[in-house]
Amino acid sequence: MKKFYNEYSKYLKTKYGEKVYKLPVNIPCTCPNRDGTLGYGGCTFCADVGTGFEMLSNSLSVREQLEKNMDYIAKRYKAKKFIAYFQNYTNTYLKLGKFKGYIREAIIDNVVEIAISTRPDCISNEYLDFLNEIRSKHNVNISIELGLQTVNYHTLKEINRGHTLAEFIDAVLRIKKYQFEICSHVILNLPGDNITDTVETAKILSALKIEQVKIHSLYIMENTEMGRAYKHNEITIISKDEYVERVIIFLEHLNKDIVVQRLAGRAPKENSLFVNWGMSWWKLRDEIIEKMSRENRYQGKLNKFI
Numbered sequence: 001m002k003k004f005y006n007e008y009s010k011y012l013k014t015k016y017g018e019k020v021y022k023l024p025v026n027i028p029c030t031c032p033n034r035d036g037t038l039g040y041g042g043c044t045f046c047a048d049v050g051t052g053f054e055m056l057s058n059s060l061s062v063r064e065q066l067e068k069n070m071d072y073i074a075k076r077y078k079a080k081k082f083i084a085y086f087q088n089y090t091n092t093y094l095k096l097g098k099f100k101g102y103i104r105e106a107i108i109d110n111v112v113e114i115a116i117s118t119r120p121d122c123i124s125n126e127y128l129d130f131l132n133e134i135r136s137k138h139n140v141n142i143s144i145e146l147g148l149q150t151v152n153y154h155t156l157k158e159i160n161r162g163h164t165l166a167e168f169i170d171a172v173l174r175i176k177k178y179q180f181e182i183c184s185h186v187i188l189n190l191p192g193d194n195i196t197d198t199v200e201t202a203k204i205l206s207a208l209k210i211e212q213v214k215i216h217s218l219y220i221m222e223n224t225e226m227g228r229a230y231k232h233n234e235i236t237i238i239s240k241d242e243y244v245e246r247v248i249i250f251l252e253h254l255n256k257d258i259v260v261q262r263l264a265g266r267a268p269k270e271n272s273l274f275v276n277w278g279m280s281w282w283k284l285r286d287e288i289i290e291k292m293s294r295e296n297r298y299q300g301k302l303n304k305f306i
Helices: 008-016 061-078 098-104 125-138 151-158 167-174 195-207 225-233 238-255 280-292
Strands: 020-025 081-086 113-116 141-149 181-185 212-216 219-221 257-263 270-275
Touching: 008 020, 008 151, 008 257, 020 061, 020 113, 061 098, 081 225, 098 167, 113 125, 125 141, 141 167, 141 212, 151 280, 181 219, 195 238, 219 225, 225 270, 238 280
Parallel strands: 020 081, 081 113, 113 141, 141 181, 181 212, 212 257
Antiparallel strands: 219 270
16 A cells, blocks of 8 residues: 555554554643743633643543553553653643653553653753653653644744744754654644645754654634634634645655654534534545545655755
8 A cells, every 4th residue: 555644653563563552641731821921821722621632630640540541542452552642731831840750650561652742932951851861761762742833933923822933943953962753743724824834834844854743633612712713703714625735735845754643633522613624533534645645645745855
């Protein structure tokens, strides 16, 4: 079967010799654009629950969350290896001492990797030094997931990210010194962005030699600033066909070696105003792949600028 893009599941199987499942971890933290340091309310698309609607409650310890999820996944899928994914909000925005405690709780049998989700303006050497120590001492891989969303700094300001492209580049260069794999999160249908922004995002990630990318499709929730704007017809969402084309264009301009974690996002049904044009995420993914197959398009096809 032809390889249309560099799939994350296949990458993990090659890296670890078998299927590996990513388990979300929920710890009590926030973001600097929520608590008043940079602003309030967070990103205009971010609901109060953040992005972790599928996670267990943070009233459970890190170990309890992992063991509960591991037990379920092991029974259902016969899985033996796992990634502890500190997913919600900005994990490295925690005080260093608390951060260390939570990470150490994730050092349990069958956890082969710890993935840290954070913002590019919340990366410092103190935290990276500690993660490097964890990797060396416990023989567990470390990956950092950085929310970029778009390279268009005008759009970044509009969605209240609280950082620009410069902070992202600085964070990547800082993390690269530790040789941790980096996954960049991007949203390809943000209001205000166009196909040129899509191409430029792929080119910049390729130039920076990012190891992984996670492509999100924008979803809009109640009780968010973007939700308010959506209900008042103040923003326009591109069509499904345009989104499919943007994903393919993005992949064509992306270096073929960059691992792609996903092609579309998911959202809870409750309080959703807009999610994937009423389609399931996997049907949207299948439509993207079907078009790539029909038109002979694939990741890296147009990645010729470097």
